[in-house]
Amino acid sequence: MDLVLRAIFLYFFVFAITRVIGRRELSQLAPFDIILLIVAGDAIQQGLTQDDYSLTGAVLVVGTFAILQLFTSYASFKIVRLRPLLEGEPIVIIQDGKVLDRNLRRERLTKEEIEEEARQQQISSLDQVQWAVLENSGKISFLTKS
């Protein structure tokens, strides 16, 4: 029972962390972020299973995570009002080539980061952009002027 309770607590704790930490941080993983992620995973594992090396323990934990993940995605699918809470919402950051500073500040994004992202999508100037949207995944979608 203890393992299942730990798994439930940690699932929602990690879920809350990933929702509040900001989507850009999660989509752009620098080498330091990757190391931090591995260390965090190790800390979670130790708090979760502690000295339990059993197959039963592993099945309990993985099973609990799978059910919670299924439950969360089903809730998001069925209950529209829960979707923003569970998945987040897109946010417009450029309209008609004009950067929306207020929305950028909200997501702790800089203009330089958007320019970098635009260059990666073969867009040389933000003036060419009709719409840029920061998606739930943390990726930026650019729609250029036709």
Add this chain to the structure above:
Amino acid sequence: MANAPEGIVLGRHRDLQGRKHQVWVRRGILAVIGIVPLLGLFNFFGQRPTDTQAAGQAATLSLSAPQRARGGLLYQAHFTIEAHRDLENAALILHPDWLQGMTLNTLEPSPTEETSENGAVRLEFGPIASGNRFDVFLQYQVNPTAVGSRKQWVELVDGQTRVASIQRGLFLFP
């Protein structure tokens, strides 16, 4: 002005109507998460030891052990007996909570006799001469499933005569 992409509602996704509170919710949750390590810095979750002393006419009993610990942690309880007069058969009587949900890795020095007394654990160490100091070390590990409060009661007796006692608690975080 070009139409917004499908699925984008300008009021909500550009002008952030009805989303202003989200920033404060996010900040609130982050603040709560941030408080946890801050509390940890101030020993809220253990396992820094705290000292307690009980002075009797025949001896003084001191205890140095954490009063807060977490599942799986290793920690030490250090008892010190300072005899003010000769003790013929010094013994420590430990409340069963000292061992409930704990793994006792070692106990040094080994008692001359160990027994159970009304549910408590009695550890006898023999005579201690007046003016001498006697130290007992118990090395523990908290069992991962042990959670909640425990009594850290200990009594120093000489034979059947009560000399000094300490009553305090230990809280185990999951």
